Amino acid sequence: MGIKLNLKSPAVFIGKQGNGVISFGSGQPDLPPPREAVEDIDIRRDLRYGLIQGCLPLRISLAEEYPASSAENFVITNGASEALDLIFRVMDNGKVLLPRPYYYSYPPILKYAGMEPVYMDLKQGRIDVDDFRKKIKECKAILINSPSNPTGRVEAIDTLKEIEEVTEKLGIYVVSDEVYKDIIYERENYIIKGDHVITVNSFSKTYAMCGVRVGYLWSPDQEFVNKAIEMKTHTSMNTNLVGQDMALRAMKSPKSYVEQQLEIWKKRRNLIYQGLKDIGLDLWKPEGAFYVLPKVPSPEKFVGKLYTDYNVIVYLGSWFGAPNRVRLSYALDEEEIKEGLNRIKDCLSKI
Amino acid sequence: MGIKLNLKSPAVFIGKQGNGVISFGSGQPDLPPPREAVEDIDIRRDLRYGLIQGCLPLRISLAEEYPASSAENFVITNGASEALDLIFRVMDNGKVLLPRPYYYSYPPILKYAGMEPVYMDLKQGRIDVDDFRKKIKECKAILINSPSNPTGRVEAIDTLKEIEEVTEKLGIYVVSDEVYKDIIYERENYIIKGDHVITVNSFSKTYAMCGVRVGYLWSPDQEFVNKAIEMKTHTSMNTNLVGQDMALRAMKSPKSYVEQQLEIWKKRRNLIYQGLKDIGLDLWKPEGAFYVLPKVPSPEKFVGKLYTDYNVIVYLGSWFGAPNRVRLSYALDEEEIKEGLNRIKDCLSKI
Numbered sequence: 001m002g003i004k005l006n007l008k009s010p011a012v013f014i015g016k017q018g019n020g021v022i023s024f025g026s027g028q029p030d031l032p033p034p035r036e037a038v039e040d041i042d043i044r045r046d047l048r049y050g051l052i053q054g055c056l057p058l059r060i061s062l063a064e065e066y067p068a069s070s071a072e073n074f075v076i077t078n079g080a081s082e083a084l085d086l087i088f089r090v091m092d093n094g095k096v097l098l099p100r101p102y103y104y105s106y107p108p109i110l111k112y113a114g115m116e117p118v119y120m121d122l123k124q125g126r127i128d129v130d131d132f133r134k135k136i137k138e139c140k141a142i143l144i145n146s147p148s149n150p151t152g153r154v155e156a157i158d159t160l161k162e163i164e165e166v167t168e169k170l171g172i173y174v175v176s177d178e179v180y181k182d183i184i185y186e187r188e189n190y191i192i193k194g195d196h197v198i199t200v201n202s203f204s205k206t207y208a209m210c211g212v213r214v215g216y217l218w219s220p221d222q223e224f225v226n227k228a229i230e231m232k233t234h235t236s237m238n239t240n241l242v243g244q245d246m247a248l249r250a251m252k253s254p255k256s257y258v259e260q261q262l263e264i265w266k267k268r269r270n271l272i273y274q275g276l277k278d279i280g281l282d283l284w285k286p287e288g289a290f291y292v293l294p295k296v297p298s299p300e301k302f303v304g305k306l307y308t309d310y311n312v313i314v315y316l317g318s319w320f321g322a323p324n325r326v327r328l329s330y331a332l333d334e335e336e337i338k339e340g341l342n343r344i345k346d347c348l349s350k351i
Numbered sequence: 352m353g354i355k356l357n358l359k360s361p362a363v364f365i366g367k368q369g370n371g372v373i374s375f376g377s378g379q380p381d382l383p384p385p386r387e388a389v390e391d392i393d394i395r396r397d398l399r400y401g402l403i404q405g406c407l408p409l410r411i412s413l414a415e416e417y418p419a420s421s422a423e424n425f426v427i428t429n430g431a432s433e434a435l436d437l438i439f440r441v442m443d444n445g446k447v448l449l450p451r452p453y454y455y456s457y458p459p460i461l462k463y464a465g466m467e468p469v470y471m472d473l474k475q476g477r478i479d480v481d482d483f484r485k486k487i488k489e490c491k492a493i494l495i496n497s498p499s500n501p502t503g504r505v506e507a508i509d510t511l512k513e514i515e516e517v518t519e520k521l522g523i524y525v526v527s528d529e530v531y532k533d534i535i536y537e538r539e540n541y542i543i544k545g546d547h548v549i550t551v552n553s554f555s556k557t558y559a560m561c562g563v564r565v566g567y568l569w570s571p572d573q574e575f576v577n578k579a580i581e582m583k584t585h586t587s588m589n590t591n592l593v594g595q596d597m598a599l600r601a602m603k604s605p606k607s608y609v610e611q612q613l614e615i616w617k618k619r620r621n622l623i624y625q626g627l628k629d630i631g632l633d634l635w636k637p638e639g640a641f642y643v644l645p646k647v648p649s650p651e652k653f654v655g656k657l658y659t660d661y662n663v664i665v666y667l668g669s670w671f672g673a674p675n676r677v678r679l680s681y682a683l684d685e686e687e688i689k690e691g692l693n694r695i696k697d698c699l700s701k702i
Contacts, residue, residue: 011584014402028400038394043597047389049379049561051365078429078587085586089463105585112440112582114465210400211592231463233362234456235436236429240591241562246394 005304010104013313022340024328025313027149027291029208031261031331034253037207037246046241052233054216055241058248066191066199066218073218075228076239076247080179080202080215081105086228086235087175087198087217088113094140096175099127101293101322103149103177115140119321125153125284125293129162136166141173147180147288150320150327152269154287157190168194175200179215180289182206182258185266195220205289206258207250214243265290268330268337275341276328279348293317293325302326302351309350310343356655361455364664373691375679376664378500378642380559382612382682385604388558388597397592403584405567406592409599417542417550417569424569426579427590427598431530431553431566432456437579437586438526438549438568439464445491447526450478452644452673454500454528466491470672476504476635476644480513487517492524498531498639501671501678503620505638508541519545526551530566531640533557533609536617546571556640557609558601565594616641619681619688626692627679630699644668644676653677653702660701661694 006012013025053059054076063071077083088096088110096110098117110117118139120131127144136142142163146155167174174192179202181189192199202215219225269286276283276294283294296302299316303326306312317325330337357363364376404410405427414420428434439447439461447461449468461468469490471482478495487493493514497506518525525543530553532540543550553566570576620637627634627645634645647653650667654677657663668676681688 026400033398038398041394043389043392043394043593047384047560047562049377078433078591081585082429082587108582108585112586209398211398211589213588213591231459234432234459235463236433236587237564238562240429240564240594242394242593243591 005307007300007303007316010315010319013307013315016307016313019311021311021313022332022336022343023313024330024332024340025315027329027331028210029205029261029290029331030333031208031264033208034250034257036253037209037250039249041242041245041249043242046245050238050241050244052238053229054239055244055248058244058251061248061251062216062218067193069218069220072222073220073225074216075225075232076214076216076244077232078215078236078239079204079213080177080200081109082236083200083215083217084109084175084177085113086231087200088115089231090224090227091115091140091173095138097132097135097139097142099144099148101150101317101320101325103145104319106143122151122153125151127155127159127163129159132163133166136172137170139172141175142167143175143177145177147184148291149180149289150291150293150315150317150322151284152286152289152291152293153284154184154186157187160190160192164192164194164197167196171196173198179205183262183265183290184288185262185269186287198224203247203250207247207253209246209250212243212246214239214247268332268334271334271337272328272330272341275337276344279341279345290330292328292330293320293322294328295325296348298351299324299326302347305351306344306347310347312340312343312347314344356658358651358654358667361666361670364658364666367658367664370662372662372664373683373687373694374664375681375683375691376666378680378682379561380556380612380641380682381684382559382615384559385601385608387604388560388601390600392593392596392600394593397596401589401592401595403589404580405590406595406599409595409602412599412602413567413569418544420569420571423573424571424576425567426576426583427565427567427595428583429566429587429590430555430564431528431551432460433583433587434551434566434568435460435526435528436464437582438551439466440582441575441578442466442491442524446489448483448486448490448493450495450499452501452668452671452676454496455670457494473502473504476502478506478510478514480510483514484517487523488521490523492526493518494526494528496528498535500531500640501642501644501666501668501673502635503637503640503642503644504635505535505537508538511541511543515543515545515548518547522547524549530556534613534616534641535639536613536620537638549575554598554601558598558604560597560601563594563597565590565598619683619685622685622688623679623681623692626688627695630692630696641681643679643681644671644673645679646676647699649702650675650677653698656702657695657698661698663691663694663698665695
């Protein structure tokens with residue numbers, strides 16, 4: 001159809017769903033949240049200012065998930081985004097070691113905070129430990145994201161332990177973005193330990209409530225946590241209370257909710273991974289989250305043609321620091337994934 | 352009782368209500384929100400990511416309140432706090448002219464954004480136009496707050512027009528924090544005009560929903576608005592959707608809601624103003640918002656003794672750049688205000 005797309009950012013695809021469009025674009029679960037999260041919420045109770053740090057019952061409940069921690073170690077935030085923003089603004093300046101490909105908001109978040117990324121190219125979608133050892137010394141922090149958006153990869157526990165050891169010795173912060181911690185296909189989540197660890201998490205992906213915007217940061221470094229609270233006091237005050245209420249209720253849903261979701265994600269993962277391999281694309285096997293990042297020829301041309309001629313949305317890898325790849329989110333039902341794969345195959349044959 | 356208080360910030364009084372304490376501290380309405388705001392909200396509709404700029408129906412509804420504007424001119428934020436934070440982060444550097452006494456979050460917000468305040472001392476609680484003319488030239492922006500927290504004063508329309516004219520000529524931003532625009536006792540609100548005006552507002556005070564955290568910024572400078580949206584895309588994403596839904600419904604409540612609230616505020620204003628004058632305190636007459644800022648002898652001693660010996664909370668003026676004063680919020684019913692005034696009188700007689 002020859003429509004010229006402005007492929008500067010994912011914003012180009014906003015509102016472009018429906019009408020037979022198959023979207024592998026946006027990274028949000030299509031599955032429903034647990035029943036408990038949306039039932040019996042009395043919004044009249046949630047109208048007055050709350051604690052900046054977050055509602056105490058929610059923080060107490062979270063503390064049970066983190067070894068040797070208390071409610072004091074948490075700050076409830078407007079999604080993981082605000083948690084990351086606060087963390088790097090508290091750090092204020094310096095370099096941050098950043099694996100590439102990366103989640104597309106990381107470089108701007110660092111820039112807005114006055115920090116500078118030092119890139120570390122992934123090897124087979126995972127951290128290259130030698131490269132990490134070489135570059136970490138000049139940095140104030142490392143930002144890791146396992147399972148990763150956009151690679152779908154999960155770091156080896158040995159790598160995480162190596163990061164623990166080196167950063168602990170050097171007194172360097174480890175910022176661990178674990179918003180996909182409950183969607184790992186290969187093993188249990190491993191919680192990084194250390195005096196300078198700051199974990200970022202969210203209720204968005206695990207409980208399918210992205211629009212509610214509730215996330216949190218956790219750290220045993222109480223001085224750091226207190227600085228984040230002080231900043232949030234002025235920059236946004238308490239996180240919306242209805243959302244915190246929903247988050248607390250979601251946590252009380254049966255474990256089977258998360259387990260059943262994981263089964264669905266795994267089936268889809270198998271389907272899209274095999275499908276893209278059968279088409280002949282070169283890609284890493286996703287081990288967590290719900291993304292694949294295959295190599296494609298002429299990515300810009302492919303993304304443009306796929307949308308204008310085939311009604312299929314995929315994201316350009318260059319938005320994530322992966323210029324010869326595209327990102328597909330598989331938050332779609334199996335029939336849509338199959339139909340999308342057919343169209344992708346057809347489109348690729350024309351490029 | 353001799354308890355030593357740490358009077359570094361208002362945080363000292365968090366959770367210190369109940370048990371017969373009369374709190375003139377926190378600045379949030381004690382009145383209920385309009386019925387419409389909390390009825391028939393279906394939170395299941397509000398679970399997926401929304402537009403970063405804010406829900407379109409809410410922005411369309413707001414555009415009707417601002418002359419010659421459209422939904423594009425607004426960004427819905429996590430309260431007025433996030434709006435202010437985004438605005439100054441977009442500006443990035445430079446000086447901001449700031450009337451003193453000021454809302455206590457202004458100096459940290461400017462500092463976090465890398466900006467520097469240039470103070471302008473108020474005269475009888477209002478902007479000194481000569482001082483404004485002298486200091487504005489070296490600044491990138493002026494931040495005004497009329498009606499003001501903590502002074503309760505409202506700027507004269509002539510002053511606002513003078514600010515319009517001078518800033519328009521020099522191309523300087525006017526950031527107008529109007530969260531108390533619906534609580535003015537003396538006249539209608541005056542909306543500042545100009546190509547470089549950025550207005551900040553909130554649903555917290557007008558509709559008594561502080562904890563919900565919904566505010567917004569408005570500007571005819573579309574490029575500035577777009578930069579704020581781009582930043583929010585990475586730093587917090589969409590504002591919580593349940594809150595936006597509540598805000599839209601609140602706007603549809605009958606005008607009589609706001610009018611009736613205003614009558615209540617006015618009665619309380621008269622009561623506390625006369626009461627403090629009768630005690631012999633020197634203070635400005637509040638013309639809007641719900642604060643008074645009287646001079647008191649030995650403010651630290653007074654605030655400490657008043658709390659420990661009389662169970663009454665008032666805030667230290669020095670938190671607001673007014674070291675010889677204290678701030679009282681009169682978001683309390685008349686009986687409590689009367690009892691509080693009695694205790695204040697008693698306490699003052701002992702200092």
